[in-house]
Amino acid sequence: MVFKNDKAVSPVVATLVLVVVAIIGAAAVGALLGAFSSDVSDEASAGETSGASSTELLIGGSTTVQPVSEVLADAYMEEHKGIKVNVQGGGSGAGVSGAEKGVLDIGSSSSAIAKADHPDLQVFEIGGSAVVLIGSNEVTAIEVPGADAAAQQANMKAIYTAAVEGVAEYDDTLTASTGAALTVLQRSSASGTEETFSEYIGDGSKTFIDGTEALGKASNGDVYSAVKSASTPTIGFVDYGFYNSDDSTELHLIGLGCTQAEITPTNIKAALKVKSTGTGTADFPTGLCRNLYYCTLGSPSSTEQSFINFAMSPGAIDFFHEAGTFSAYDYQ
Numbered sequence: 001m002v003f004k005n006d007k008a009v010s011p012v013v014a015t016l017v018l019v020v021v022a023i024i025g026a027a028a029v030g031a032l033l034g035a036f037s038s039d040v041s042d043e044a045s046a047g048e049t050s051g052a053s054s055t056e057l058l059i060g061g062s063t064t065v066q067p068v069s070e071v072l073a074d075a076y077m078e079e080h081k082g083i084k085v086n087v088q089g090g091g092s093g094a095g096v097s098g099a100e101k102g103v104l105d106i107g108s109s110s111s112a113i114a115k116a117d118h119p120d121l122q123v124f125e126i127g128g129s130a131v132v133l134i135g136s137n138e139v140t141a142i143e144v145p146g147a148d149a150a151a152q153q154a155n156m157k158a159i160y161t162a163a164v165e166g167v168a169e170y171d172d173t174l175t176a177s178t179g180a181a182l183t184v185l186q187r188s189s190a191s192g193t194e195e196t197f198s199e200y201i202g203d204g205s206k207t208f209i210d211g212t213e214a215l216g217k218a219s220n221g222d223v224y225s226a227v228k229s230a231s232t233p234t235i236g237f238v239d240y241g242f243y244n245s246d247d248s249t250e251l252h253l254i255g256l257g258c259t260q261a262e263i264t265p266t267n268i269k270a271a272l273k274v275k276s277t278g279t280g281t282a283d284f285p286t287g288l289c290r291n292l293y294y295c296t297l298g299s300p301s302s303t304e305q306s307f308i309n310f311a312m313s314p315g316a317i318d319f320f321h322e323a324g325t326f327s328a329y330d331y332q
Helices: 011-052 066-079 092-100 149-162 193-202 218-227 240-244 264-276 302-311 314-322
Strands: 055-061 083-090 106-109 121-135 165-169 180-187 215-217 236-241 251-254 288-299
Touching: 011 251, 055 066, 055 264, 055 302, 066 083, 066 149, 066 240, 066 302, 092 106, 092 121, 092 193, 092 288, 121 218, 121 240, 121 302, 149 165, 149 180, 149 240, 165 215, 180 193, 193 236, 193 288, 193 314, 215 218, 215 240, 218 236, 218 240, 218 251, 236 240, 251 302, 264 288, 288 302, 302 314
Parallel strands: 055 083, 055 106, 180 215, 180 236
Antiparallel strands: 106 288, 121 236, 121 251, 121 288, 165 180
């Protein structure tokens, strides 16, 4: 049949045209909805990812506390995927100051934080450790003689007082003399480790011995590395955790108020218990023991409190041991 009128369209053709239009329209709408759905999904995923990494804790301060904070942070992040914990050092003074200024979420200190001096801080005792004197292999023959702790402290104070440009003279009993040259190390900034050592060998003051020219190092790790790598007789004081976690044969523990054999985790934990509870006995000097702290500006946030609770829980004991220090549960 030939159509005589171009404007005339059969009902069948018209129906087919409508069906095709409907199919094309549905496909287009489907494509649009699919694209929209994909965009929404991508935005939601991006939002979830952004939200998951938006909660961050910054912990800093004591280089004694830093190793255990790093271990705790790794374990905590494993259990709390949406939280990132960054750990820095800087020294106890930096930890307290950083928390007070709100620069740090959690400050760390190996020195007691007096409420009278820092009224805006909330303080949490998380563990304990001790300060030890270490020597390079060149001083392995040296022993501080006798069991008289006061005499040993006086000997060491004399060594540090005699230091000029980082070098003192000593004899084979670590007594200041006109003998061999000895490199003497201390800390270069506010440090709980230095305060503990200074109180013990000095006059009870937390300020290091006036007039000493011992070489300053920025951290426990720097002192430890300098003594360990020394090619000449060298001594320095560090937290026991740095020795305990390494137990290097290249270093020599020097007893102050005890023998080298008495510088053990068991004896240090006993001394921490005596210091903390006033009960028991210890062969290691309690004056070289100290507690480890976290602090926050005012009441901690829910995330800060969650991390602190994690650090103070019985389940965290092994993390402290991994870092060479002790949980509060070890000595209570």
